[in-house]
Amino acid sequence: MMQDRKALRREIRQQRRALSRSQQQLAGRQLAQQLSRQIWFRRARHIALYLPNDGEIDTRPIIALCRRQRQHLYLPVLHPVRHNRLWFTPYTRKTPMRLNRYRISEPVPTGQPRRPAFALDLVLMPLVAFSPGGGRLGMGGGYYDRTFAFKLAEKRLRGPRLVGLAHELQRRDALPLEPWDVPLNAVVTDNACYGISY
Ligand SMILES: Nc1ncnc2c1ncn2[C@@H]1O[C@H](COP(=O)(O)OP(=O)(O)O)[C@@H](O)[C@H]1O
Ligand SMILES: [Mg+2]
Numbered sequence: 001m002m003q004d005r006k007a008l009r010r011e012i013r014q015q016r017r018a019l020s021r022s023q024q025q026l027a028g029r030q031l032a033q034q035l036s037r038q039i040w041f042r043r044a045r046h047i048a049l050y051l052p053n054d055g056e057i058d059t060r061p062i063i064a065l066c067r068r069q070r071q072h073l074y075l076p077v078l079h080p081v082r083h084n085r086l087w088f089t090p091y092t093r094k095t096p097m098r099l100n101r102y103r104i105s106e107p108v109p110t111g112q113p114r115r116p117a118f119a120l121d122l123v124l125m126p127l128v129a130f131s132p133g134g135g136r137l138g139m140g141g142g143y144y145d146r147t148f149a150f151k152l153a154e155k156r157l158r159g160p161r162l163v164g165l166a167h168e169l170q171r172r173d174a175l176p177l178e179p180w181d182v183p184l185n186a187v188v189t190d191n192a193c194y195g196i197s198y
Helices: 002-017 021-036 039-043 060-068 143-147 149-153
Strands: 046-048 072-078 086-090 097-099 105-107 122-125 161-166 186-189 193-195
Touching: 021 039, 021 060, 021 186, 060 072, 072 105, 072 143, 086 143, 143 149
Parallel strands: 046 072, 046 122, 122 161, 161 186
Antiparallel strands: 072 086, 097 105, 186 193
């Protein structure tokens, strides 16, 4: 089972990195278009997302859209005390950035007010593989699973809506999932929205 997950991650990450710059640009624009049709996206006030890395679908058109719509954006940062969990720090045009240990651009950890995971309306998260029912395979760090484990415990509609962003090529009909994998409410790709439509 674990080996399945490793092999699948490797295969899809390779396919994702093989996309050309123009394919990536087009996919990013189409993704923003798909999202902008969703009422839950337009209504969200506090939205966490990520900056693309390793061939992940480009979020920059979404960032531009959210800024026009006056929505508040946040980026994940490693929690200073609760190891392996994420916190969310405000992301504006003025936010000073640095490269973290994975060489991913992230906000400089300053005395900025951070927002705990449960106080967001919407979390747009990266993934390696997804299934149309909301299954998610990440890069293997388990950060989002740990951060949103409270959504598994309370089987109600509390907490932020969790939505994966992906290229269509990252879709698989079924995934080798584990009990700790937190399911997504929806996945939006360059081509479709899987899951909630309200
Ligand atoms: N809620 C949790 N509490 C403690 N450890 C967790 C939790 N969720 C995941 N993990 C650990 O994180 C590791 C990576 O999780 P995995 O689901 O494989 O990664 P990803 O979701 O990034 O694909 C696993 O070994 C798992 O034991
Ligand atoms: Mg997981």
